[in-house]
Amino acid sequence: MLKTIAAVAAGFLLGAASQKHQVARMWHGKVPLAKADEYQRYLYDSGLKQLKAIPKNEGVEMLRRDDGENAEFVVISYWPDKDAIHAYAGKDIDHVHDMPRDAEYLGPDREKLVKHFEVIAFEK
Numbered sequence: 001m002l003k004t005i006a007a008v009a010a011g012f013l014l015g016a017a018s019q020k021h022q023v024a025r026m027w028h029g030k031v032p033l034a035k036a037d038e039y040q041r042y043l044y045d046s047g048l049k050q051l052k053a054i055p056k057n058e059g060v061e062m063l064r065r066d067d068g069e070n071a072e073f074v075v076i077s078y079w080p081d082k083d084a085i086h087a088y089a090g091k092d093i094d095h096v097h098d099m100p101r102d103a104e105y106l107g108p109d110r111e112k113l114v115k116h117f118e119v120i121a122f123e124k
Contacts, residue, residue, distance in 0.1 A: 020081060021118040021119050021120060022058065022078055022079065022080060022081075022118070022119040022122075023078070023079045023080070023081060023082055023084075023085065023116055023117070023118060023119065024076050024077070024078055024079075024116070024117045024118075024119050025076065025077045025078075025079060025085060025093075025114055025115075025116055026074060026075070026076050026114060026115045026116075026117065027074065027075045027076075027096060027111075027114045028072065028073070028074050028111055029072070029073050029102075029105075029106050029110060029111060030070045030071070030072050030073070030106070031070065031071055031073070031105050031106060032069070032070055032071075033066060033068070033069055033070055033071050035105055036064070036066065036070075036071030038105075039071070039073070039105045040062075040064060040071075040073070042099075042101060042105070043062060043073060043075070043099075044062060046099050046100070046101075047062075047075060047099055048060050048062055048075065051075075051077045054088045055084075055087070055088075056079060056080055056084035056087065057077060057078070057079065057084075058078040058079060058080060059077070059078040060075065060076065060077040060078070061074075061075070061076045061077075062074070062075050063075075063076070078119065082116065085116070093114075093116070094113050094114060094115075094116070095112060095113060095114070096110075096111060096112055096113065096114055098110075
């Protein structure tokens with residue numbers, strides 16, 4: 001019986017690797033703590049609301065971490081597949097699409113790339 005359970009589990013895991021998964025697009029940025037609250041409002045109004053309105057967007061999260069000198073922000077948006085990201089981001093989906101005031105808040109050394117991950121599991 002244990003061999004049967006192990007075989008079923010192995011088949012499930014192998015099958016999961018070939019299934020189509022939701023895609024999470026992750027952006028990261030850092031601002032001086034003195035500008036963090038203002039940037040948070042700007043990021044929400046000009047970034048998250050815009051992302052949420054894009055066709056096929058399946059959700060968006062904004063995370064913040066203060067370290068004493070800076071505030072780090074992470075935005076994760078969820079998409080059914082990379083084709084949905086290409087539809088709004090164009091051919092090169094790995095580059096950041098700067099918002100108009102990002103240079104002002106994030107400076108010239110801001111990150112230029114985003115990361116994409118397959119969502120393998122989500123539990124709430």
